[in-house]
Amino acid sequence: MELDSDLAGTSDTEVPVSPAPNAAAPPLIPVPPPRLSPSGAGTFVQCPRRWRFRYIDRLKDPPSEDALAGSFAHRVLELLMQREPSERTIEEARVISRTEWPDTEAMDDYQALEHDEKQSRHFRWKAWTAIEGLWHLEDPAAVEVRATEQDVEAELAGVPFRGIVDRIEQEGDGLVVTDYKSGKAPSHRYRRSRLDQVLLYAAAVEASTGEMPVRARLLYLGQRTVGMDVTDKEIDAVTEKLAGTWTEIRTACSEDEFEPRPGPLCGWCPYVSMCPQGAAEAAKRADRKAAREAELVAMAS
Ligand code: SF4
Numbered sequence: 001m002e003l004d005s006d007l008a009g010t011s012d013t014e015v016p017v018s019p020a021p022n023a024a025a026p027p028l029i030p031v032p033p034p035r036l037s038p039s040g041a042g043t044f045v046q047c048p049r050r051w052r053f054r055y056i057d058r059l060k061d062p063p064s065e066d067a068l069a070g071s072f073a074h075r076v077l078e079l080l081m082q083r084e085p086s087e088r089t090i091e092e093a094r095v096i097s098r099t100e101w102p103d104t105e106a107m108d109d110y111q112a113l114e115h116d117e118k119q120s121r122h123f124r125w126k127a128w129t130a131i132e133g134l135w136h137l138e139d140p141a142a143v144e145v146r147a148t149e150q151d152v153e154a155e156l157a158g159v160p161f162r163g164i165v166d167r168i169e170q171e172g173d174g175l176v177v178t179d180y181k182s183g184k185a186p187s188h189r190y191r192r193s194r195l196d197q198v199l200l201y202a203a204a205v206e207a208s209t210g211e212m213p214v215r216a217r218l219l220y221l222g223q224r225t226v227g228m229d230v231t232d233k234e235i236d237a238v239t240e241k242l243a244g245t246w247t248e249i250r251t252a253c254s255e256d257e258f259e260p261r262p263g264p265l266c267g268w269c270p271y272v273s274m275c276p277q278g279a280a281e282a283a284k285r286a287d288r289k290a291a292r293e294a295e296l297v298a299m300a301s
Pocket residue numbers: 047048049050260261262263265266267269270271272275277278279
C-alpha cells in the first residue's frame with residue numbers, strides 16, 4: 001500500500017542493513033538493502049540522493065498528516081475486509097474506526113503533529129472520507145477476499161523483491177491484486193506508470209504461489225479505480241525495469257555516488273535542507289511562482 005501522498009509507502013518496506021540510523025555516522029561503504037520494494041525503487045528513480053538519505057543514512061521522513069491519515073484508513077479497511085461479507089458495512093467501518101483511533105492518536109508521529117481539537121477533528125474527517133470512499137468504488141460485501149496485508153517476497157528478474165499487498169481477492173476468472181490509494185488519482189498520462197507497483201505485486205504473488213493474478217488495480221478511494229489485465233508482456237516490462245533500477249542502486253552504492261536529481265518535487269522533499277542542489281531548485285521554482293502570481297495581480301488591477 002502507499003498513500004502516494006499515498007496511503008503511500010506505508011506498506012512495503014526495505015530494511016537497510018547499514019548500521020545505525022544516524023545522519024552523523026553514515027556507513028563508510030553504502031550497502032544496498034537486502035530487498036527492494038516498489039517505494040524504494042520509485043524513490044531511487046525519482047532521485048538517487050533522496051534514496052541515499054532515506055535508505056542508507058536512514059533519515060526518517062518527518063510525520064505527515066496525509067500519510068498518517070492514509071495509514072489509519074488502510075488499517076480500518078484491512079480489518080473491515082477481514083470481517084464476514086455481511087458485516088462489511090459502513091456502520092461496522094465506523095465501529096472499527098472508533099476502536100482503532102486511540103492507537104493512532106497515541107502514536108509518536110501523530111503526537112508530533114501537535115493537533116488541537118479542531119485539527120484532530122479535521123484529521124479524522126480526512127481519514128473517514130477515504131474509508132467511506134471505498135463504497136463509491138465497490139460493494140465490499142461482494143468481494144471474495146483471499147488475503148489482506150499479504151507480505152510477498154520473491155526474486156523477480158534477479159532482484160530480491162518485497163512488498164505488502166493490501167488485498168488479494170478471487171474473481172470468476174482468477175486472482176486480483178488490489179491496493180488502496182488515498183492520494184489523488186492520476187491523469188491519463190500517468191495512469192499506466194502508477195500500476196507498476198501492483199504489477200510487481202502480481203509477479204511476486206505468482207512467484208510465491210504459482211498462480212498469476214489476472215488483474216491488478218488501484219482503488220483511489222472516493223474517486224475511481226485504475227486497473228489493467230495482467231499479461232506476460234507487462235510483467236516482463238516491469239520486472240526488467242526493476243532489475244535496471246536494482247543495477248543502478250548497486251552501482252551507486254559501490255561507487256558511493258548518489259546524484260541529486262532536482263525537479264518539481266524538491267519543494268516537498270524532506271531532505272531539501274541538506275541538499276544544496278535541491279534547495280536551489282526549490283527556491284528557483286518558488287521565485288518563478290511568486291513572479292507569475294505578481295504578474296496576475298498586476299494584470300487584474
Ligand atoms: S531536494 Fe531534490 S535533489 Fe535534493 S534529495 Fe530531495 S529530491 Fe533529490
